[in-house]
Amino acid sequence: MLKQIEGSHAVAEAVALCRPEVICAYPISPQTHIVEGIGEMVKAGEVQNCEFINVESEFAAMSVAIGSSAAGARTYTATASQGLLFMVEAVYNASGLGLPIVMTVANRAIGAPINIWNDHSDSISQRDSGWLQLFAETNQEALDLHIQAFKLAEELSLPVMVCMDGFILTHAYERVDIPTQEQVDAFLPPYEPRQVLDPADPVSIGAMVGPEAFAEVRYLEHEKQLRALGLIPKIAEEFKAGFGRDSGGLVRGYCLEDAETVVIAMGSVLGTIKDTVDEMREQGVKIGVLGIISFRPFPLEAVREALKGAKRIVVVEKAFSVGIGGVVATDVRTAMDGLSVKDYTVIAGLGGRPILKKSLRAIFDKALGDELPPLTFLDLDWNIVNKQLERERQKRRSGPVAENILRDVGSSHVAQHS
């Protein structure tokens, strides 16, 4: 059924269709609307046999999820930003215990400085947590990925993060196709746990494992993620068969056939990039796009295959590893090992900074001429940066950076308007 609704509500409806049994909710923007939506449905009786628990923190949210999943319940929660970081200990624990929890991360920057807007720093910080991470490009894909995520998680017995850009997707009203309960039921069987807390068959879950077996446990976790590389496309196929549309998978190419330059990105920015690429294609530039849906496991083979014909790549990413640069770019480089492809990393959209077509076009043009530095911060205001650096050089007690910059931004606006 087609509906013009907010992204968060689309996800809420998708989760509800998956017949969740336990949902833990703790408010944090921009995820809040999702759990509000499910909470209402549970309270209204539209979702039955489901416990909706208002917990006292994200740490508790993930902990409750661990308990309920271990006791055999299909479990869901959602978070973002600081919330994700607050639950980190439990995030690692959930994957270590192999519990198939599904969690939406409404991607948002991490403070300080505190910032509620979108980038990918939160999920990227959990790159090594053992969770699978799927990035949605559109609200439709966000909706679809949640349905696929439960299936994926439960088949592997590993938790899955469905990442969708905060505000850009969560708060955008778009038309989405909401499947029927019958469709979802046919696609997603009831949860059959691999291990469960059951008095009839007692086990101890969460043993202390020493040097004699720890590496093996970790390897097995890795092996499961590698298995996911086969499972994700398979599930996407099944999904297409049941729902009639392409959603999910490991990567998705766009105009790649003859592309010499390939732009690589994750999430909603792919839309803007595709628009930019469309314009450049009209002008005869052999440029294409590779969207990465599965960031973990990282599809080395699929990426390498997609980039076989490229001369250069530009990785546009909404997070970076301070002190080195791109995170996605590093993984892409691993995928291209041995190929002679020039690569450029562009850090863009941090803390909700709009990623403009104009700016992307300028960057891509530079790349085409191989004039782009290896690492670029899109639309960085060098004036402000240099001013602060100067201030710090001159005065040890130069004041808080963020506040200084805000002042500088204000005065430059004043200057522009005067």
Added chain:
Amino acid sequence: MSFQPVKFYQTGTFTVGNRLLAPDQRSVQANMERTNSLNSGHRACQGCGEALGARYAIDAAMHATDKQMVAVNATGCLEVFSTPYPETSWQVPWIHSLFGNAAAVATGVSAALKVKRQKGVSGDVRVVAQGGDGGTTDIGFGCLSGMFERNDDVLYICYDNGGYMNTGIQRSSATPPAARTATTMPVGPEPGNPFGQGKFVPAIAMAHEIPYVATATVADLRDLEYKVRKAMTFRGARYIHILVPCPLGWGTASDETLRMSRLAKETGLFPVFEAERGELTHSTKIRRLLPVEEYLRPQKRFAHLFGKTPAVDTIARLQAIADKNIRKYDLLEKEAN
């Protein structure tokens, strides 16, 4: 109705068993078919109070629920000594997640089990969460309070040995004043753990007005079993705080564990009581009132109070705490008129 001790059967209700009692009046621990929920082969130190308390409590809960229960464990001694790969001592469905989240994990288990029950795919399975004082009163306190205020159907049991024993005896918010720990050394002008700090979580649990709060010691098995059994008759959040001496951390001989528990109670330093929905309903009276010194002196963690010049003032301050407990929790039998 509070626990009615057996008046006089040679050993009354003091010993673990009593052949003179009717079988239905006997303790769970006296039963040849007791669950031994925490099985032999665990790696707890000799004379470990927590190992004993955990078996007492979980066996009692198993008995009360007809083995339909799941245990959740915080990180700590109990978890480490019971479940090092490749062996576990637990005979109950058991999960350990983290140090500070046992109460929340238990909430999750409880919620899942409720759904399973509603769906008719399982019977009435109950949840018991357990942790040491560090995992309960410090790092796990947020989750504990959350579980309490939501009134989730969880019995949380805290095994209080007054410190972080697993990590090498550091101070917790349950460490008694003046006690030596690795982070409150007996040096400086106020040796040991400072006075005026710490918290007594049973009282905080009462402030949540949850259905049932109780304290107990490993020295009074029947009282402990009664409280676990009683706790299982309630739905909602319940809290039992059990004093479990730690021979290593307290510096006591391994065979003194029960004696130390008894002394803690008999001096009034550890009040033993029950409360329902925030109100004190019963106190276990002191049988033979003793000065706190009797409890402090055998413990090496208080050795600095009994040096060449005994710390009379400090001992008096500890006595004042005991006296206050006695008043506050009504720990003395009223003189019969």
Added chain:
Amino acid sequence: MNKPFAITLDPGSSLANRTGTWRTERPVYVNRLPPCNNQCPAGEDIQGWLFHAESGNYEKAWQHLTKDNPFPAIMGRVCYHTCEGACNRANLDSAVGINSVERFLGDEAIKRKWKLVQPAAESGKHVLIVGGGPSGMSAAYHLRRLGHRVTVYEAGPMLGGMMRFGIPKYRLPREVLDAEMQRVVEMGVEVKLNAKVDNIQETMKAGNFDAAFLAVGAHIGKRTNIPAGAVSKIVDAVSVLRSMEGEEKPMLGRRVVVYGGGNTAIDVARTAKRMGAEPIIVYRRTRDKMPAHDFEVEEAMQEGVMIKWLSTIKKAGDASITVEKMELDANGFPQPTGEIETLEADSVVLALGQDVDLGLLEGVPGLEVTDGVVKVDANMMTGHAGIFAGGDMVPTERNITVGVGHGKKAAKNIDAWLRGITYVAPPKPPVATFERLNTWYYSDAPKTVRPMLDIIRRQSTFEEVQGGLDETNALFEARRCLSCGNCFECDNCYGVCPDNAVIKLGPGKGFQFNYDYCKGCGLCVSECPCGAINMVPENN
């Protein structure tokens, strides 16, 4: 369940980890000798029979008791229960009222007509017992129980000896005595009354006896040389008490002076009181030096018996006596002061001890008599093989319980001797001392006081002074037993072991340590109420 590797484990699998290897000391169950048992002159397993009484199984308790002593109803009245003096519970509140429970069991047995165990098989041996008193009848019982034919020769007209002729009715009602004597007779013990043995060797030969046990008692009252007038009435206590059993009651007059400080002196004074006299005991030392038991002195004084301390009788007139005041020297011996006093006296009863009539032993080769008593070896045998002796006629403390104990000991030795071997008593384990107990575990429970007869009736009748316990308080009293030194299945060790290293074997079977897992913490030892576990070093 397809469990994830390492992080999820099978239940209870830690059994593979044998923590017993940590141990440097191991606990072991021990049995110690309870102080009451250790003390009992009759060798009763007091703790053993209390154990059954605790669970209300009085018949089993009685059967257990009578393995050692066939006369609980008598013992429960006349035994001076030194066991209670040794009882560890005295350190806690007050000693267990062993004697009162014993009496309760004895009375129950009479009321319910419980029978003693019959011998399993006949040995074909025949043993002669001379004297039907406590020692003789005890020996008769034990020998019969062992399958021997037994014939008792009693000089008097009834069985009981000193129990009948030395102990007043108000302390031992005769129907109780008769019932317990009769029960032994019913086992098949032959009895010849009014059959004084004048020559032991002749009697043995005539009756073709294989062995003999002599227990004639000490029935001859000791005399002392008191200058007396022709009309003064001086009698001995034994005669007075014996004549109380006959038709003709003794005529002592109103003012009766009893001379002596032993239990017999008290008995005769209290008897006189009940006959309407005003008895006064004259004793040469002080109350704390008096050999009579304090509770008897106390009861006598309550009943109105007067006692003149530190006095000796110098001479006796027709209606008065002259006494001299004494004082104790540094060694506690009385010394005359020369201070003289006159007391009114219609009669003087001498209670200065008794002698044995040894006439029957004349000419027995090897048999030795010293200080008026027969010498016996450790096996109760006299210098003449096959002739054993016990009770008041051998060197010993003279009381009923000791006599009963001699009977048992002699019986065991006679039995062994008849089978051509020597009886060796099993070694005694060390005594269970109070320090070994963890008394926290015992309920607070003061001793039950037995009812006492109203004082007026005590002064005027021969009704029994001390009442018995009823079932409720007998049970209570039994349950006051601490079971010193022997497991009473309180389950403490089973419960307090943090390692589940104690195996409970089931009711009556006790416990076992599982050394595979016992870490040797010692909690079971410390928390054993009765001190029945020891820690011993590991051998390796």
